Amino acid sequence: MFDFISFIPRAVVQGIPLLLGSTGETLTEKSGNLNLGIPGIMYVGGISGVIGSFFYEQSVETVQPFAAIAIPLACCILGSLLMGLLYCFLTVTLRANQNVTGLALTTFGVGFGNFFGGSLIKLSGSSLPSVILSATSNCFRRSLPAAEKLGAFGKLFLSYGFLAYVAVIIALVSAWVINRTRVGLHLRAVGENPNTADAAGINVSRYKYVATCTGAVIAGLGGLYYVMDYASGVWTNDAFGDRGWLAIALVIFTVWRPNVGVLASFLFGGLYIVHMYIPSGMNLAVKELYKMAPYVVTTIVLVLTSMRNKRENQPPASLGLPYFREER
């Protein structure tokens, strides 16, 4: 029998980084910026947090829970914010091609993560190829004390670290902001047709900057969650893998709706690890095919939404196009 009680929490913790990444990317794309740098930004977010907590753990004897959470969090936000600003400066102010800038950002971010990860490994002088920050991680992973007493219910709903709940709240709030507030209306206008938005008196550049930078910070938190919670504070180079691209896939899968993303990310998390749960006997090769599932499913959704051609399910109309006021 398929063991749902152990499968679902693992799918959820797999899904949370994807949820944060895709919420960030949705906000970004709603402003018309197709930020393909998200994978890089998530790396930078993760490693910034690791750097912060590494030096904090080195400098003190006993770790204060508050500082142990606040320092990596602040470092992570700062690191990913800088990446977001860089992307905005190049694409919004200098109007560079978004695909090229995003890919360059990913190259840079992944390199940044692996380089400083490698340097920290050297500094810590450990024999393993990883940095281990278990004290910090314990603060991040602390769940409600009631979780263990409540049996299956506790395991399914209460067993996660605080960032997981923050991720869900961020997704729901983003969905509310995008669809139900004036700011969200303006943001969507900027993404759909910046000329019209500009004519209506909306500051297009400011909206693009704020949305993209906020998106970058949220995505960066995904990287932090991955290291501190999912990986128990162990940073290994390249361990984060292709989750950043999966987050971008998730944006399409949820047709640009962060609230749908909450459940969809858990589904993706499940698809990502389902190969460990399906009994394939000795045939290891089949597992590789199961890993294809999230991408195939995304492709199918992409095709179906474009075939049905419902207006509310389309990508923002000006996605990927730079805006220059004097060019009409």
Added chain:
Amino acid sequence: MNSKTRTPLFHVSKRGLMPWYKTWAIRGLGLLLAVIACGLITTLVTGQNPLQVYAAIFNGSFGSPRKIWVLLQNIAMLLCVSLAVTPAFRMRCWNLGGEGQALIGGLAAAACMILLPGRLPNWAVIACMCVASLAAGALWAAIPAIFKAKWNTNETLFTLMMNYVATQLVAFYCVVWESPKGSGTIGVINSKTEIGWFPQIGSYKYLLNILIVAAVCILMYVYLNYSKHGYEIAVVGESERTARYVGIKVERVIVRTMLLSGALCGLAGLLLVGSTNHTLTTTIVDGRGFTAVMVSWLAKFNPIWMILTSFLLVFLGRGAGEIATKFGLNRSFGDILTGVILFFIIGSEFFINYQIHFRKSGEREGKGSV
């Protein structure tokens, strides 16, 4: 009413056409700044003399005849993928699937090398490899293209997803065909019989690849600039409505161009498997599908300039690798430097396309400056 008019500090306007030497001067300046910035970063991180760092970068590509051959081979492979994605880009169709298309081409070539020996003679195996790789690459590009043409499915995201489907498919076959058993990798295929290995010209292992890609480069230049197809691609890229108005069948152009794009990516995979590595791994394309996007864009989609831009990126990549080994840094340092250089070059494009007018001091409304 507030009658004061405020002149902003500066305003940006589009520039007209610039002579080519000026645009390249700006790019050169951007590159120079990038190199200085990279030197500074490396000095800060390692505490080495920047001149030594530059010498190491140069040494990484030109240090020995072998290094020069590797450099040329890497340029050829990157150029091949870049040439492949360019026709699609000219059409404003963002084919980010070069990685997957090349990988699937490599998979097809490896399949022929593994399954056909014993049934066919060597020359027939090689012929099958060529056909299979090009067809596989073309197929991988055709799927997004057909959906793009028929239902306007977003090709950027579709091709991106196809990359990972291809990667997993290769991972699957890497386990199926693994040798020795249990290693999870294929190893060198036909290492004894050398069936399906491309012939070597003289003692130069990489010369064949380089010559093939050089030929493709020239053909692509002619195709894009002097053929009817190339013209149609340009029109569709500039304005789809105009293309429809003048009677170009846009759907057909999209599918045809993507088929070409995919087939050339398949060629890159074929060369990587058949001629260079004689094996298949999931990372054999080595991110070239993504780097190619930058190569092609930096050269403004011009095949001849692409030789220069792909040289630049490969040179920097290898140089950065050399710095990493020489000064005991980890190899990812190269990615950081490549990223920094790209940011500078991307930024310098702004000064080619736009110009900034600063507010003249004391300028007033109505006085009118010409």
